Amino acid sequence: xxxxxxxxxxxxxxxxxxxxxxxxxxxxxxxxxxxxxxxxxxxxxxxxxxxxxxxxxxxxxxxxxxxxxxxxxxxxxxxxxxxxxxxxxxxxxxxxxxxxxxxxxxxxxxxxxxxxxxxxxxxxxxxxxxxxxxxxxxxxxxxxxxxxxxxxxxxxxxxxxxxxxxxxxxxxxxxxxxxxxxxxxxxxxxxxxxxxxxxxxxxxxxxxxxxxxxxx
DNA sequence: AACTCGGGGCA
DNA sequence: TGCCCAGAGTT
Numbered sequence: 328x329x330x331x332x333x334x335x336x337x338x339x340x341x342x343x344x345x346x347x348x349x350x351x352x353x354x355x356x357x358x359x360x361x362x363x364x365x366x367x368x369x370x371x372x373x374x375x376x377x378x379x380x381x382x383x384x385x386x387x388x389x390x391x392x393x394x395x396x397x398x399x400x401x402x403x404x405x406x407x408x409x410x411x412x413x414x415x416x417x418x419x420x421x422x423x424x425x426x427x428x429x430x431x432x433x434x435x436x437x438x439x440x441x442x443x444x445x446x447x448x449x450x451x452x453x454x455x456x457x458x459x460x461x462x463x464x465x466x467x468x469x470x471x472x473x474x475x476x477x478x479x480x481x482x483x484x485x486x487x488x489x490x491x492x493x494x495x496x497x498x499x500x501x502x503x504x505x506x507x508x509x510x511x512x513x514x515x516x517x518x519x520x521x522x523x524x525x526x527x528x529x530x531x532x533x534x535x536x537x538x539x540x541x542x543x
Numbered sequence: 544a545a546c547t548c549g550g551g552g553c554a
Numbered sequence: 555t556g557c558c559c560a561g562a563g564t565t
Contacts, residue, residue: 353560358550370561371549377560410559418562448562468560485544510560520556 329534330354331479336496339478339532343508344529347515350507352458354378359434359459361385361425363444364394366451367419372409390421391432418446436460463502465493467492470513477517477535 331339349451352413353374356362359379369377384405388394394402409415422444427433434455435441441452452467467475467490475481481492497505516523522535 366560367562369559371559372551373559376551408551411548411561412550414549414562446562450561454560459548464559470560506560514560 329479329482330492330496331410331532333496335532336480337446337531339480340497340501340505342529342532343505343512347508347511350504350511352454352507355381356459358389359383359455360390362420362459363422363434363441363447363451363455366408366454367422367446368406368415370415370451376409380409380421384526391426394420415446421445422447434459436462457503457506461503463499465490465497465502465506467493468510468518470510473519474509474517477522477533478529479515479532479534 352362354362354365354369356365356379364384365377365381368380388397397405397420399416399420401422403412405413406416413478425444426434429443430440436456438449438452438456440527441447441455442449447455450466450468453464455465456462457464465471467486471493472486472489475489475493476483480496481489483492485488493505494502516527524530524533524536524539527536
């Protein structure tokens with residue numbers, strides 16, 4: 328197991344905070360419900376495309392009750408420029424019915440309750456918990472998974488285990504910020520295909536960089 | 544844990 | 555055409 332020790336983890340977290348001091352959720356929302364919808368829409372899409380769609384959508388529909396005035400065909404038309412729009416429209420309306428019938432129209436604040444909603448998996452549920460309610464949660468998506476493993480904050484081929492390792496090694500009060508910084512790093516520099524290692528301030532602490540640049 | 548689903552954008 | 559995009563659900 329090559330997971331880094333607490334002192335080196337602290338150094339990495341500090342370097343990340345210096346590199347991405349402003350890292351934050353880039354989905355636009357004003358209520359927990361809006362974030363829930365935006366996050367469901369963002370799966371296999373980009374926040375830029377999602378924001379474009381939700382700007383129009385949320386101007387007219389802001390609550391489960393208001394969404395339920397839309398037919399599935401209406402909603403599909405509204406979100407058509409986002410991928411997977413058919414299943415997303417169906418899931419969002421089903422989630423709105425569940426919110427109305429099981430949670431009094433409010434977005435629940437626990438992981439199992441959120442995950443019981445159609446179209447809401449572990450990652451989406453954690454994004455809502457952390458960004459809408461400020462409840463510490465570390466969601467592992469493709470960026471977090473890749474970057475955390477490259478940096479040696481985790482060492483696993485499985486998402487669940489990566490999540491446990493990150494939660495063990497990162498102080499709880501830093502989960503939310505760190506989550507955003509790992510994603511920003513993954514998107515802006517440490518991409519899947521060709522990471523821009525040149526000029527990266529994390530080189531000295533990166534297992535991936537060491538592996539690729541080790542003298543043969 | 545592996546597999547399936549599934550759509551727009553961009554090279 | 556092939557690959558990516560801040561996954562979810564089923565087996």
